Amino acid sequence: MSAASTTPAPASAPGRESIVRSVLTNPLGLVAALLLLLVIVAAVFAPLIAPFAADDLQIFKINAPPGDGYLLGGDGSGRDIFSRLVYGTQNTLVGALIALSVAAAIGVTAGLFAGYFGGRREVVMSWVADGLMALPALIVLLAFYQSLGSSIHVSMIIFGVMLSPGFYRLTRNLVNGVKHELYVDAARVSGLSDMRIIARHILLVIRAPVIIQVSIVAGISIVIQAGLEFLGLGDPAVPTWGGMLQDAFANMFVVPTAILWPGLAISVTVASFVLLANAIRDRLQQGDRVATAPKIPAPAPHPVGTAPNDAAVLLDVRELVVGYPTKSGWTEVVKGVSLQLRRGEVLGLVGESGSGKTQTAFAILGLLSTGGRILSGSIWFDGRDIANLPESEMQKLRGKRIAYVPQEPMSNLDPAFRIGFQLTEPMVTVLGISKAEAKARALKLLARVGMPDPVRTYNAYPHQISGGMAQRVLIARAISCKPDLLIADEPTTALDVTVQAEVLELMRDLQAEMNMSVVLVTHNFGVVADICHRVSVMRDGRVVETSAVQSLFADPQHDYTKLLLAAVLDDVTPRVYRPVQAKEVSA
Amino acid sequence: MLSYLSKRLLSSLVLLALVTTLTFALVFGGADNVAQNILGDNATDQQIADLEAKLGIDRPLNEQYGTWVAKAVRGDLGMSWTMGESVSKILSGRLPVTLSMVVLAICIIGIVSALLGIVAAVRGGWADRVIQLISVVGFSLPNFWLGLILVVVFALNLRWLPATGYTDFLNSPTGWLASLALPVGALVLSGIASASQQVRGAMIDALRQDYVRTLRAGGIKPSSVLFRHALRNAMPAALTVLSLQFIGLLGGAAIIERVFAIPGLGSVTVQAALSGDIPVLMGVVVTMIILVVIVNIAIDLANAWVNPKVRL
Numbered sequence: 099m100s101a102a103s104t105t106p107a108p109a110s111a112p113g114r115e116s117i118v119r120s121v122l123t124n125p126l127g128l129v130a131a132l133l134l135l136l137v138i139v140a141a142v143f144a145p146l147i148a149p150f151a152a153d154d155l156q157i158f159k160i161n162a163p164p165g166d167g168y169l170l171g172g173d174g175s176g177r178d179i180f181s182r183l184v185y186g187t188q189n190t191l192v193g194a195l196i197a198l199s200v201a202a203a204i205g206v207t208a209g210l211f212a213g214y215f216g217g218r219r220e221v222v223m224s225w226v227a228d229g230l231m232a233l234p235a236l237i238v239l240l241a242f243y244q245s246l247g248s249s250i251h252v253s254m255i256i257f258g259v260m261l262s263p264g265f266y267r268l269t270r271n272l273v274n275g276v277k278h279e280l281y282v283d284a285a286r287v288s289g290l291s292d293m294r295i296i297a298r299h300i301l302l303v304i305r306a307p308v309i310i311q312v313s314i315v316a317g318i319s320i321v322i323q324a325g326l327e328f329l330g331l332g333d334p335a336v337p338t339w340g341g342m343l344q345d346a347f348a349n350m351f352v353v354p355t356a357i358l359w360p361g362l363a364i365s366v367t368v369a370s371f372v373l374l375a376n377a378i379r380d381r382l383q384q385g386d387r388v389a390t391a392p393k394i395p396a397p398a399p400h401p402v403g404t405a406p407n408d409a410a411v412l413l414d415v416r417e418l419v420v421g422y423p424t425k426s427g428w429t430e431v432v433k434g435v436s437l438q439l440r441r442g443e444v445l446g447l448v449g450e451s452g453s454g455k456t457q458t459a460f461a462i463l464g465l466l467s468t469g470g471r472i473l474s475g476s477i478w479f480d481g482r483d484i485a486n487l488p489e490s491e492m493q494k495l496r497g498k499r500i501a502y503v504p505q506e507p508m509s510n511l512d513p514a515f516r517i518g519f520q521l522t523e524p525m526v527t528v529l530g531i532s533k534a535e536a537k538a539r540a541l542k543l544l545a546r547v548g549m550p551d552p553v554r555t556y557n558a559y560p561h562q563i564s565g566g567m568a569q570r571v572l573i574a575r576a577i578s579c580k581p582d583l584l585i586a587d588e589p590t591t592a593l594d595v596t597v598q599a600e601v602l603e604l605m606r607d608l609q610a611e612m613n614m615s616v617v618l619v620t621h622n623f624g625v626v627a628d629i630c631h632r633v634s635v636m637r638d639g640r641v642v643e644t645s646a647v648q649s650l651f652a653d654p655q656h657d658y659t660k661l662l663l664a665a666v667l668d669d670v671t672p673r674v675y676r677p678v679q680a681k682e683v684s685a
Numbered sequence: 686m687l688s689y690l691s692k693r694l695l696s697s698l699v700l701l702a703l704v705t706t707l708t709f710a711l712v713f714g715g716a717d718n719v720a721q722n723i724l725g726d727n728a729t730d731q732q733i734a735d736l737e738a739k740l741g742i743d744r745p746l747n748e749q750y751g752t753w754v755a756k757a758v759r760g761d762l763g764m765s766w767t768m769g770e771s772v773s774k775i776l777s778g779r780l781p782v783t784l785s786m787v788v789l790a791i792c793i794i795g796i797v798s799a800l801l802g803i804v805a806a807v808r809g810g811w812a813d814r815v816i817q818l819i820s821v822v823g824f825s826l827p828n829f830w831l832g833l834i835l836v837v838v839f840a841l842n843l844r845w846l847p848a849t850g851y852t853d854f855l856n857s858p859t860g861w862l863a864s865l866a867l868p869v870g871a872l873v874l875s876g877i878a879s880a881s882q883q884v885r886g887a888m889i890d891a892l893r894q895d896y897v898r899t900l901r902a903g904g905i906k907p908s909s910v911l912f913r914h915a916l917r918n919a920m921p922a923a924l925t926v927l928s929l930q931f932i933g934l935l936g937g938a939a940i941i942e943r944v945f946a947i948p949g950l951g952s953v954t955v956q957a958a959l960s961g962d963i964p965v966l967m968g969v970v971v972t973m974i975i976l977v978v979i980v981n982i983a984i985d986l987a988n989a990w991v992n993p994k995v996r997l
Contacts, residue, residue, distance in 0.1 A: 229700050231929070232977045236936030238708075240958040241966045245711050314824075321827045325940050328829055329955050347833060347944070354837045361830035369825035376821070463902050489907075497904020504902075509895040513994060514917045524903040559993040575903060 120381045127377025133370040141187040148181035152337040161353045170359050173342065174349040179356065183363055185337040190320055190367065193254045197319035198312060200258025205265020206308060210296055212266070213273025220270070227263035235260045236325065243331050250323060250332045257322055261315050268311050272304045306382050313375035317368040324364050339364050405481040406438075412615045413439040413462070413583060418475035418485070420454070420461050428473060431457045433639035435475075437617075439583070444609060444616040446626040446647070448662070449636035455619045458636070459585050461485075462617070463502055464492040480582065497528040501581035503605075505588040507568035511560035518556040521575050528579045543574040547604055566597035570604065577608055584609075587619045602628050623663065627651065635659045693985070697978040701971070705757075708970050709750050712963050713742065723767060723961070740766060757971065763964040767957075772968040775953060780972065782851055783942070783949035785861070787934045790869045794876035795927055801877070802884025802923075806892065807911065816881050823878025829940040832871035836944070839867060849946035868945045872937055876930045880923070887922035891915040920991045928984040932977055 121127040140147055149167065159172035169180040208227075212220040238260065239253050246252045276282060277300070285295050326332060327340025334341065339360040346356035406414045415437040421428035432454040439445045447455045460466050462477055464487065477485040484495065496502075504510040511520060521543065522536035531539075537556075544552035547570040560568060569589065576584060589605065590598040606629045609616055618630060626633055626647060634644040635656065643656040654660045720736040721728060728736075737743045741752070756763060762772035801819075805812035840848035846867055852860035891897070892915050900910050939951030946952070950969060957965035 225696075229703070232700065232932065232974070232981065233704065234932050234936035234973055234977070236939050237954060237969060237973050240939060240954050241708055241970050242711055243958040244961040244963070244966075317824060324827055325829060329940060329943060330959060343830065343833070350833065350837065351841070354841060357830070357833045357837065361827065361833070364827055364830065365825045368827075369821055372821050372824050460898075465898050465901055493901075493904065493907070496902055500902075502899060502902035504895060504899050506895060510899040512896045512900065512914050512918070514992060515914070516993075523909070524905060527906060527909070528904040561994050572899070579904070 121374065121377040124377045124380060126373045130370040130373035130377065133366060134374065137187050137367050137370070138191065140184050141191045144184045144188055148178075148184040150178040150181040152182050152185040153177060153335075154181070161349055161356070163353075171353065171356065173356065174345045179342070179359055182337040182342055183339070183359055186339045186342060186360070186363065187367075189250070189336055189338045190323065190364075193250055193323040194316045194319040196251050196254040197258040197261060197323075198316050200255050201261035201315055202265050202308070202312060204259060205262035206269050206304075208262070209266040209269025210273060210300065210304075213270040214277055214292065214296060214300065216274075223266065224270075227266050230260055231263045233260065236322065239322075239326060240329075240331070250326060250336075250338070253326060253331070254319065254323060257319065261318065264315065265308070265311055268307055269304055272307060273300055276300060276303045306378060310375045310378050313371040313378075317371040320364060320368050320371075324360075403476060405478055405483075409481075410440050411438055411478075412441045412443075412480055413437065413617070414476075414478040415458070415462065416476045416478070418458065418461060418477065419473040420457050420466065420470060421473045422467075422470050428471075430473070431470075431639055432461065435636070435639070435641050437634055437641065437644075439615050439617060441582075441615055442613045443632065444618060444630045446630035446633040447617060447619045447636060448621060448623065448626060448633055450621060450662070453636040454639040455636050456587055459502075459587050459617060459619050462585060463496065463500060464489070465496075465502075497524050497581070498579050499581055500583045500585065501576035501579070503569075503573055503576045503584065503586040503589045506592045507565050507572055508560065508592075510572060511568055513560050515559075516556070517558050517560065517563070517571055520560075521556070521571065521578065524575060525578050539578065540574075543578055544571070547571070547574045548600070566593050566601065569593060569597075569601055573601070573604065573608070577612065577614070580612060582615060584614050584616045585619070586616060588621070589618070590625060591620070591622070598625075605629065623651075635662065689985070690982070693978075693982055697974075700978070701974050704974055705754075705967065705971060706750070708967065709753065710746065712966060713746055713749060753967065757967075762968040762971070765957075765962055765965050767960045767962045768965065772964050775965060776950070776968050776972055779948060779950045779953050782947060783935075783938050783951055785854060786865055786868060786872070786942075786947070786949065787931065787938055789865060790872045790876065790934055791927060791931055793869065793873045794880050794930055795923075797873070797877050798880035798884050798926075799923065801881040803888055803911070803916070805881070805885045806888035813885075816885060819874070820878045820882055823874040823876075826874065828871045828875060828937050829944050831874060832868060832941055832944040835867045835871055851945075851947045851949070864945075864947075868941045868947060871944075872934060872941055875937075876934065880926045880930055883926040884919065884923050887919035888915060890922075891918040894918070917991055921988045924984050924987055924991070928980055931980050935973055935976065 122131060149169070155176040156172070157176050159166075159168060159178075160176040161174060162168055162172035162176070164171040168178045170183070171179055173179050173182065208223050212223045235257060239256060242256060243253070246256065282295060282299055285299055290298070324338070324340035324343065327338045328344045328347070330344060332338050332341050342360040343357060343364075346353075346360065350357060403416065415435060418432055418435045419430055420432035421430045423429075435454065435458050437445065437447070437458070447458065449455050457466070457470070460470075461472055462479075462484075464484065466472075472485045475485060476483045479495070479500070484492065487495075511517070518537065518540060521540040522533060525531055525536040525539060526533060529536075541552045541556060544555050549555045549567065549570065555563060555567065555571070563571070569592075573589070576586075586605065590601050593601060602625060605616070608614070609629070616629075618625065620626060630647050632644065632646050633650050634641045635650075635658065636642070637658050643650070643654070643659050645655070650659065651663070654663055720733040720740070720742075724732055724736060734743070741749060753763065760773065762776070764771055765775055768775060801812055801816055805816050836848045839846050846863055848867075850864055852864045854861040892911075894915075897910060897915060900914055901907075905914075935951075938949060939954050941947070942949045942951035943955055950972065953965065954969045956962070957969070
């Protein structure tokens with residue numbers, strides 16, 4: 099459409115054919131495309147299709163019912179409604195095309211420049227765009243009507259200008275998103291001019307979103323144009339859908355059904371544009387979505403096996419399998435993990451990224467990401483199988499019996515609430531104590547985790563404290579309800595090295611003080627040596643080796659463990675063998 | 686806060702000045718046959734010249750503009766050319782009517798969109814399909830056509846509600862509600878269509894955040910996670926949509942007031958546009974911009990209240 103005139107398409111456009119084809123294979127997309135085709139055909143061949151000329155009037159057919167040559171009846175002046183509808187398509191499409199061309203030409207061009215070059219130009223253009231968006235378009239068009247004259251097409255030019263911010267923002271954001279991509283940098287380094295980079299690389303990226311915007315803006319233009327004509331702002335000599343609606347409105351008490359046809363014509367045309375846009379968007383989003391979730395396998399018999407005989411065993415994970423749905427079925431990310439944790443013990447869960455340690459931890463908490471499921475296996479916690487426990491039951495355990503310390507402290511505090519609220523809310527909910535008591539306890543906890551000024555931290559928002567402090571807050575929150583089991587997912591990874599040592603020290607002290615059991619997920623053997631009693635090494639969703647810490651460092655059994663240790667020892671030898679250093683730092 | 690307000694007011698004044706200047710130039714510049722329009726086709730040249738002199742449009746454009754600005758800053762927007770009243774009086778009589786309709790509409794849009802959007806984000810299923818359907822239907826049905834259909838169905842056939850007219854809230858609250866039910870019903874559909882989708886998207890984003898998992902891990906009730914934490918974080922996006930909706934409703938009101946013969950700002954704008962009553966049009970433009978500015982400032986303040994990171 100008009101966008102094509104502003105977007106010189108590359109000679110070979112890979113993907114364009116496939117977009118067209120996939121839109122047409124989408125049933126709604128096909129229907130929309132056919133309807134639009136019909137509208138265009140009606141506009142082009144109007145004189146051949148319409149049985150009467152647009153302003154042919156037969157005086158005895160004023161407000162006539164359908165039939166007798168007038169397919170949809172006669173209007174208030176005795177003209178054929180059907181013929182006028184057909185002729186009205188021309189005016190509608192031309193008006194939409196005008197608004198669209200103006201909006202796309204201005205918006206896309208300005209967006210490309212603002213996005214690509216940035217700087218002061220972007221500031222000025224964005225200010226203008228904001229200003230235009232702050233104006234009610236219809237009011238502006240009404241205000242300008244007298245000076246613009248009765249041609250609706252001139253109004254549509256103005257309307258196009260008022261719609262250009264939509265294209266501008268879209269294009270600018272898209273360009274901002276891609277302009278630092280490596281392939282654009284590469285093109286720049288290889289000496290391509292800015293214009294050629296924009297034409298070749300950037301237009302390719304913005305093409306599909308701009309086509310979507312074109313469809314939406316076409317729809318908006320048709321509605322607004324009809325609205326102006328309905329108000330009587332068009333040229334009465336030209337047959338238009340909006341003008342017909344005005345005529346039907348005037349005769350509404352005589353023939354109420356006459357308001358149907360022009361309105362239907364507008365709605366169906368606009369809906370076709372929207373459905374077309376949706377079809378294109380669906381096709382663009384297909385990549386990251388599972389079309390149909392795979393069949394959910396029958397839940398494993400529950401509970402599996404019997405509780406561990408030894409009462410000292412707090413957590414006993416047996417043959418745990420966790421999967422996520424994909425197009426080709428369930429993808430297992432944990433493939434039969436078994437772990438045992440005794441009361442008061444710290445178990446390290448070590449492995450490289452993607453080895454399934456975090457997913458194992460989330461499975462124990464019952465907090466797998468959307469779609470994830472425990473496919474088989476059991477999780478015995480304090481004599482009870484909690485794998486696939488109903489959410490309401492699981493909720494009673496979380497916070498009170500099993501607590502969690504996340505990896506990235508800043509993103510794990512709700513930015514909209516003060517620290518104090520976030521600390522007291524779980525205590526009030528889980529322990530059922532009063533707010534005042536929760537506050538007293540929270541202040542004590544903040545002092546205990548090493549906050550220099552507990553009251554100030556209590557009243558602060560998350561963005562007002564440092565990452566290390568945030569992690570201490572999260573630890574304080576996790577232990578606030580005295581859980582039996584603490585699951586810490588890389589609790590020090592996101593922190594500075596000196597802060598890491600302090601936080602680890604804090605966790606070790608708290609563990610000893612409360613005799614908590616801890617599952618510590620980490621990829622850092624230094625942390626393991628510091629705090630863990632036993633270690634399980636994970637690789638590719640499986641536990642390859644479990645042993646006491648000393649024996650693991652002294653005599654690793656599995657080749658993969660040896661490999662990991664060899665890789666680590668070269669880097670951080672001092673941290674592994676000098677846990678004492680941590681005390682010096684925190685003192 | 687003070688620097689925010691002063692900055693905001695300054696940029697609003699610049700916007701106001703730019704738009705009124707542009708409007709003035711375009712509208713008055715194009716006002717060649719205003720006197721002819723007002724007097725009709727039978728007017729003599731002398732009559733036209735007299736009227737032009739009386740209205741002051743025979744003077745150079747910049748002089749007219751200077752007079753208009755000088756009066757406008759003192760709150761005097763001049764006399765209407767066709768309605769026999771001062772512009773300020775016309776606007777102040779009409780504004781409350783339109784505002785009561787738009788505010789009622791925005792409240793309904795906000796509440797329905799929030800409910801639909803939240804249910805769709807959390808549950809998916811039927812609410813998701815309803816939102817998808819509404820997004821197509823609400824976008825495609827012009828609000829004035831929807832208004833006409835509502836009139837035919839509920840006023841002409843069922844005779845439940847009045848087809849036209851407006852009852853003041855102070856005279857009769859129920860009459861007010863009855864007179865606005867159909868126009869507001871016609872106005873809200875497209876607003877719900879876009880706002881509910883935005884709320885759904887913002888809620889899905891908020892529920893994906895790390896802290897949501899951590900809150901759940903801490904034993905916080907699902908209702909609190911949803912309505913206290915996620916909703917509050919989704920609020921800024923929703924509020925921004927509502928401010929855009931408000932601007933759209935001000936325009937939409939123009940047509941809807943015409944359909945339902947409601948004596949508001951919109952119908953007076955249409956009347957003035959058709960008859961070329963330029964002082965009224967200028968007054969409407971000024972009023973609209975001030976309204977938009979007030980709403981945007983209110984939305985910014987609400988955002989700052991919701992989001993502690995925003996410091997005004």
